[in-house]
Amino acid sequence: MELDPLLLSRIQFAFVVCFHTIFPVFTIGLASYIALLQGLFFKTQNPAWDRLALFWTKVFAVVFGMGVVSGIVMSFQFGTNWSNFSLAASNFIGPMLSYEVVTAFFLEAAFLGILLFGRGKVPQGIHLLAATMVAIGTFISAFWILSANSWMHTPAGVELIDNRFHVISWREAIFNPSFPYRFAHMALASFITGGFVVAGVSAWFLLRGRDPQANRRALSMCLWLLLFLTPLQAVVGDYHGLNTLEHQPTKVAAMEGHWETSTNVPLLLFAWPDQEAQENRFAIGIPNLASLILTHSLDGEIPGISEAPPEEQPPVILVFWAFRVMVGLGLLMIATSFAGLILRRGGRIYESPVFLKTLVGMISLPFIAVLAGWIVTESGRAPWLVYGMMTHAEGLTPSLTGWMALFTLIGYMLVYAVVFYAGIYYLTRVVRNGMLPEQAQASADHDADRPKRPLSAAHTPFDDDVDPVRS
Amino acid sequence: MEMFDLSIIWAGIIGFGVIMYVLMDGFDLGLGILFPFAPDEDARDVMMNSVAPVWDGNETWLVLGGAGLLAAFPLVYSIFLPALYIGVFLMLAGLIFRGVAFEFRFKSRRNRHWWNRAFSWGSAVAAFAQGVVVGAYIQGFQTEDFVYTGGAFDWLTPFTVVTGLGLMAGYALLGSTWLILKSEGHVQDWAYKITPPLLIAVLVVFAIVSIWTPFVNQVVWERWFGHLRLIWIFPAMALLFAFLVFRSVKQRRESYPFIATIGIYVFTYLGLIVSQWPMIVPPNYTLWDAASAPESQLFLLIGVLFVIPVILMYTAWTYWVFRGKVRVGEGYH
Ligand code: HDD
Ligand code: HEM
Ligand code: HEM
Numbered sequence: 001m002e003l004d005p006l007l008l009s010r011i012q013f014a015f016v017v018c019f020h021t022i023f024p025v026f027t028i029g030l031a032s033y034i035a036l037l038q039g040l041f042f043k044t045q046n047p048a049w050d051r052l053a054l055f056w057t058k059v060f061a062v063v064f065g066m067g068v069v070s071g072i073v074m075s076f077q078f079g080t081n082w083s084n085f086s087l088a089a090s091n092f093i094g095p096m097l098s099y100e101v102v103t104a105f106f107l108e109a110a111f112l113g114i115l116l117f118g119r120g121k122v123p124q125g126i127h128l129l130a131a132t133m134v135a136i137g138t139f140i141s142a143f144w145i146l147s148a149n150s151w152m153h154t155p156a157g158v159e160l161i162d163n164r165f166h167v168i169s170w171r172e173a174i175f176n177p178s179f180p181y182r183f184a185h186m187a188l189a190s191f192i193t194g195g196f197v198v199a200g201v202s203a204w205f206l207l208r209g210r211d212p213q214a215n216r217r218a219l220s221m222c223l224w225l226l227l228f229l230t231p232l233q234a235v236v237g238d239y240h241g242l243n244t245l246e247h248q249p250t251k252v253a254a255m256e257g258h259w260e261t262s263t264n265v266p267l268l269l270f271a272w273p274d275q276e277a278q279e280n281r282f283a284i285g286i287p288n289l290a291s292l293i294l295t296h297s298l299d300g301e302i303p304g305i306s307e308a309p310p311e312e313q314p315p316v317i318l319v320f321w322a323f324r325v326m327v328g329l330g331l332l333m334i335a336t337s338f339a340g341l342i343l344r345r346g347g348r349i350y351e352s353p354v355f356l357k358t359l360v361g362m363i364s365l366p367f368i369a370v371l372a373g374w375i376v377t378e379s380g381r382a383p384w385l386v387y388g389m390m391t392h393a394e395g396l397t398p399s400l401t402g403w404m405a406l407f408t409l410i411g412y413m414l415v416y417a418v419v420f421y422a423g424i425y426y427l428t429r430v431v432r433n434g435m436l437p438e439q440a441q442a443s444a445d446h447d448a449d450r451p452k453r454p455l456s457a458a459h460t461p462f463d464d465d466v467d468p469v470r471s
Numbered sequence: 472m473e474m475f476d477l478s479i480i481w482a483g484i485i486g487f488g489v490i491m492y493v494l495m496d497g498f499d500l501g502l503g504i505l506f507p508f509a510p511d512e513d514a515r516d517v518m519m520n521s522v523a524p525v526w527d528g529n530e531t532w533l534v535l536g537g538a539g540l541l542a543a544f545p546l547v548y549s550i551f552l553p554a555l556y557i558g559v560f561l562m563l564a565g566l567i568f569r570g571v572a573f574e575f576r577f578k579s580r581r582n583r584h585w586w587n588r589a590f591s592w593g594s595a596v597a598a599f600a601q602g603v604v605v606g607a608y609i610q611g612f613q614t615e616d617f618v619y620t621g622g623a624f625d626w627l628t629p630f631t632v633v634t635g636l637g638l639m640a641g642y643a644l645l646g647s648t649w650l651i652l653k654s655e656g657h658v659q660d661w662a663y664k665i666t667p668p669l670l671i672a673v674l675v676v677f678a679i680v681s682i683w684t685p686f687v688n689q690v691v692w693e694r695w696f697g698h699l700r701l702i703w704i705f706p707a708m709a710l711l712f713a714f715l716v717f718r719s720v721k722q723r724r725e726s727y728p729f730i731a732t733i734g735i736y737v738f739t740y741l742g743l744i745v746s747q748w749p750m751i752v753p754p755n756y757t758l759w760d761a762a763s764a765p766e767s768q769l770f771l772l773i774g775v776l777f778v779i780p781v782i783l784m785y786t787a788w789t790y791w792v793f794r795g796k797v798r799v800g801e802g803y804h
Contacts, residue, residue: 062574068527069570073563075537079552080559086541087549087617091767094542098771101535102778109531110785113524114792121792166764397553399619408560415564419571426578 003402006393009081012409014378018371019416020074023067025370028142028187029194030060031135034115038128048214053131054119055435056198059427061116066423068109073412081405085385085395089165092158092173096148104141108134139187146186150179152386153377154247160389177247181240182377188233189373192333193366195226200363201431203356211435216350219359223340223349230334237330238293245294245302248387250312251380253305254319256290257283260304265290273316278306314382322375329369336362477768478758481543482751484775488539490740492532493601494645494733499526501646503569503594504639505665506587513799514658515587518646521653521797523573528786530566542771546617546761550752553619554612555604555626562600569593595639602638605743606631610687611753630687637676641736644669648716648729655796666720666728674713677739681706684746690754691746705742709735 034056041049075097078086086093114122114130122130157172158165167173199222202215245252253259257271257280266285273280291300305313336358343349350356381387385395499522509515522529540548552559568589576586603626610630613621647669650662685692695702712734719727751758762768 062578065527065571065574068530069567072530072534072566072570075534076552076559076563078541079537079548080556083549083553083619086552087545090541090545090548091764094538094545094548094763095767095771097538098535098542099774101531101538102775102782105531105534106528106782106786109528110782110789112527113789117524118792164764167766167770170770397556397619399553399621400556401623404556404623407557411560411564415567419567422571422575426575429578 003406005400005402005405006396008402008405008409009396009400010392012405012412013077013081014375015409016070016073016077016412016416018374019412019420020067020070021370021374022367023063023070024138024142025186025190025193025367026197027060027064027067028138028190029192030056030063030197031131031138032191033194033198034060035128035131035135038131042124042128048217051211051435052214052218057115058430062423062427062430064112066419069419070416080408081397081400082385082395083397085390088163088390088395089152089386091165092151092167093148096144096151096174100141100144104137104144108137108141111137142186142190143183146183147174147176147179150182151176153182153381154178155386155389165386165389178240178243181236181243184236185233185240185373188229188236189366189370192226192229192233193370195222195229196333196359196362196366198222199226200359200361203359204431205434206350207353207356207360212350214435219349223337223344226333226337227341230330230337234330234334237327242294248381249303250305250308251314251319251376252294253303253307254314254316254380255323255376256294256302257316257320258290258302258304259306261301261307262304263291263299263301264288265294265300265302267293268320271320273320275310275313275316278310312383314380319376319380322372322379325372326369326376329365329372333362333365333369477765477772478543478762480772481539481762481768482749482758484772484779485536485539485543486744488532488535490737492529492536493740494736495529495532496526497642497736498522498645498649498729499529500569500594500598501642501644502650503590503646504598504643505646505650506591506594508665510657510661514654514661517654517658517797517799518650519573519576519590521650524793525789526570526573528789530570543763543768544751544758544761545763546756547751550612550614550617550619550756551604554621555607557623558600558603558607558626562597565593565596565600567593569597594642598639598642599635602635602641603627603631605638606634608753609634609684609691609743609746612755614752614755617756630683633676633679633683637673637680640669640672640676644673644716645729645732645736648732651720652726652729653797655798658799663720663723667717670713670716673735677709688746688753690750694746702742702745705738705745709738709742712738 034053037049037053037056040046041053078093111130111133114127115134118127118130151173154177155165155173156176157167157169157174159168160166199219202219202222205211205215206219241252241255254273256265257268257273258265259278259280264287266283266287267289268280268283268285271280271283271285288298291302292298294300294302305316339355339358340349343352343355348355383391383393385392502518502522506515506518509518537548540551570593572586572590572593576583576590579586606628607626610628612619613625644666647662647666651659651666654662685695712731715731715734716728719731747753749757749759751761
């Protein structure tokens with residue numbers, strides 16, 4: 001069998017970028033949360049905030065580390081597998097990625113050192129500043145990279161001369177039509193992810209009766225946040241979809257499983273899109289609803305997938321189902337947040353085992369929703385790499401052979417499998433270990449020997465700067 | 472020529488970024504290479520703690536190198552990476568393992584020896600791969616019409632293996648002199664002990680590569696044995712600094728060995744640049760061929776000129792916060 005470097009590169013890119021995104025989407029939310037906790041501690045001097053901050057910083061250190069190493073891979077993927085694209089789009093993508101490095105990555109890296117190791121070495125205010133800077137850095141980073149990505153979806157402000165994109169308007173290129181929606185949707189997704197993870201872990205502690213005081217505070221905070229953010233995400237997602245309808249109608253048609261241009265389009269709840277036959281099997285839907293959502297009128301006309309010739313159509317089944325997974329999970333999250341509001345009466349959010357267990361079970365769901373969302377977005381634009389201007393095949397590295405791509409694909413899978421497994425393992429240990437007892441956080445125990453007892457809770461305040469975070 | 476040539480300014484910035492990366496990640500990769508030979512587990516703790524707060528920032532210079540090339544000299548990016556495809560993968564795999572080892576090693580008890588290995592093997596592979604890149608750069612690339620046309624393993628030749636091993640030795644030297652600076656007691660004694668042999672290894676490779684290079688690349692031969700005699704100052708300076716490393720280790724000075732090692736690097740690096748200048752994708756493309764559009768170079772330059780000094784300031788500040796010795800079993804004080 002001939003190995004296809006194009007298909008293998010696509011799988012590889014999808015794999016490494018999905019793996020990478022798992023971490024930022026969590027660290028972006030968590031960084032802001034840690035900064036908030038430190039700010040509360042700074043203001044009130046209530047040690048409960050400090051203990052929460054320290055605990056989440058430990059988790060953060062691990063997740064951030066994995067985000068960094070997988071991100072370094074990303075910055076070389078463009079060149080190794082998509083060198084034609086890199087050369088063609090360098091005039092725009094290059095400055096975007098470089099600005100990301102100089103404005104975000106250095107900021108994050110420098111202040112991360114202070115955040116993780118600076119306890120006791122720098123004044124409290126500076127430590128708070130470091131936490132804030134890391135949080136800001138994650139947002140700046142998301143800004144540039146999402147701008148670059150959005151530009152590939154809705155290219156603007158450029159001219160194609162001799163196979164190279166030349167920027168004629170930086171403002172239009174950076175703030176391209178899909179960028180505001182994508183940035184808002186992704187920022188919300190990050191906060192939602194952070195919120196559900198913190199809520200789930202706090203619920204887990206509460207179920208075991210550990211640290212009820214601090215964990216109640218944490219849980220309550222998260223649920224308030226989620227109560228606002230989850231419905232907002234649905235609204236933003238709706239606008240995002242409308243914008244996509246304008247710029248990438250084929251993608252929206254694929255999300256809806258809608259083959260022929262028509263009016264009174266139903267919203268399909270279930271279907272099995274068949275790309276060969278260009279139709280759906282077993283379709284179950286709600287009449288007229290898709291027309292209503294997308295055009296705000298019952299008999300609105302929606303262009304179908306078949307507007308695009310078959311070789312320019314995305315993999316419909318993938319887009320269709322990934323979209324349903326994302327929206328389904330989104331609705332579930334809204335429901336959970338509202339259940340939290342109702343259960344607040346009489347403090348049942350802290351006591352109801354069913355509710356707490358549900359929250360624990362939901363820890364992984366936002367990650368799945370995020371990956372599903374990216375799959376909708378990215379595979380929905382196939383076969384275009386730069387929408388309407390450059391296809392995947394045109395962007396591929398010419399010298400790349402099938403076996404080279406296969407070799408690295410398998411390589412990354414093995415490496416990431418080890419890293420991911422170890423990461424989850426150590427994160428579980430950090431969480432199991434929980435927060436430091438109150439005395440330990442403040443007490444001075446000079447015999448604490450970190451290397452030999454890495455997980456011991458007793459440390460000197462000086463050791464705090466390394467040990468509780470490191471161990 | 473115009474008033475100022477953006478491509479030359481960018482060559483300067485990228486050149487600065489690369490040497491910053493080599494020096495900064497060099498010493499922390501070097502500690503990884505030395506890791507298996509450390510006298511005991513305490514020493515390993517000290518070694519790792521001495522770089523834990525700064526390694527992420529050090530590695531960011533590599534990302535800047537990648538992104539900066541894509542922005543300013545995209546041809547370099549789009550030819551080097553395909554040409555070095557397998558090597559780049561190995562380097563990244565190495566960097567992944569050593570990067571997560573920082574987090575995982577301290578959290579691990581039973582499996583600690585595995586993370587020790589991940590740290591040392593990861594560092595060694597990454598250092599070797601980077602040395603190979605240097606060798607491949609001296610060798611040149613097979614290209615046609617702005618596209619790499621060579622095979623998957625053109626980068627792996629006896630010459631590049633030597634440069635790979637050379638950079639490993641060089642990084643180890645940076646690591647050992649860094650450790651002299653940051654440690655005390657038996658760890659520091661050990662660092663003093665291993666520095667001279669490492670330096671000799673570096674000088675041997677230095678000699679081999681210098682003699683071999685002119686045969687690998689005709690242009691380089693002309694450059695060194697043609698009329699531009701002035702450039703011999705660079706290897707001479709590098710040798711002078713090598714001597715200073717020897718002497719300062721003998722006198723048991725604490726910071727001089729590290730500083731003098733930086734001197735060796737800077738002058739070797741300058742020597743390498745003058746060998747190829749202005750070729751940036753040897754043997755076919757100059758830095759002007761490889762440049763991106765002037766408006767892109769300018770757009771980024773404006774930001775970078777503002778931001779790089781700020782970055783240097785807060786990087787210096789973090790090093791200042793974590794200055795001083797790292798003690799066994801204590802972490803930072
Ligand atoms: C919405 C957010 C987002 C998205 C879509 C991406 N990243 Fe990312 N990336 C981040 C948000 C982020 C971050 C929050 O800034 C990280 C996560 C952990 C970290 O260290 O910073 C990061 C780390 C990170 C690093 C390491 C930075 C360092 O050395 O400190 C690199 C090189 C990249 N990313 C590059 C990429 C590339 C090339 C991407 C696209 C293909 C990409 N990221 C997608
Ligand atoms: C933000 C910067 C991003 C850029 C510049 C980018 C760019 C690309 C490119 C070049 C491809 C080509 C390969 C292909 O489509 O087959 C691709 C595909 C893909 N990307 Fe992105 N991407 C980005 C972010 C993400 C993120 C964060 C994710 C999600 C986790 C993601 C998920 C995917 C998936 C699933 C594919 C495969 C689609 C397919 O096979 O058709 N992307 N992306
Ligand atoms: C509940 C209702 C939701 C709706 C209506 C919605 C809508 C959409 C649409 C239309 C897209 C594709 C945009 C495009 O590429 O053109 C998208 C992408 C995405 N969604 Fe959602 N979404 C919802 C919930 C969520 C939730 C709960 C999450 C995660 C927590 C999420 C995360 C994402 C991500 C990460 C992307 C890809 C990045 C992007 O294009 O913005 N979505 N969403």
